[in-house]
Amino acid sequence: MNKSLSLLGMAMRAGKLVTGDETVLKAVRQGKAKLVIIAGDASDNTKKKYRDKCGTYGVQVVEALDRAVLGHAIGKAERVLIAVTDAGFSSSIQRSLSQSSEVEYID
Structure with a gap:
């Protein structure tokens, strides 16, 4: 869990x-x-909107954590949606999230 949050923070700082x-x-x-x-x-x-949209465009979707935790991880106010635009960060974050029980994978 902490690893995914710190990866989100690093991805944020890296733009x-x-x-x-x-x-x-x-x-x-x-x-x-x-x-x-x-x-x-x-x-x-x-x-639903993002499951459908990401399904159409072939983007992985993960439902994880809550808005306060997501916002805190990236140093912002509450956040409901985050898109990772880097393949390296994306796979690292997915790996660390999948090791946590807080996640529901959506295809």
Whole structure:
């Protein structure tokens, strides 16, 4: 768990994350998003919208943590959506999240 949070922080500092509805959607559409993380406490509408959109564009989606933890990990206020735009960070974050029980994989 802590490893995934520190990886998110590093990705943020490296400029490899985008957050927020519009920017995440844009990254998915442009093929820049490698991984989308949705907070576990996001609305059902948001979860469905991103599951569908990411499915269409072939982007991995992970539902993990909650908005307060996600925001804190990247040094921002609460965040419901985060897109990782770097393949290296994406696979490392996915690996560390999958070792945690807080995650629900969505295909």
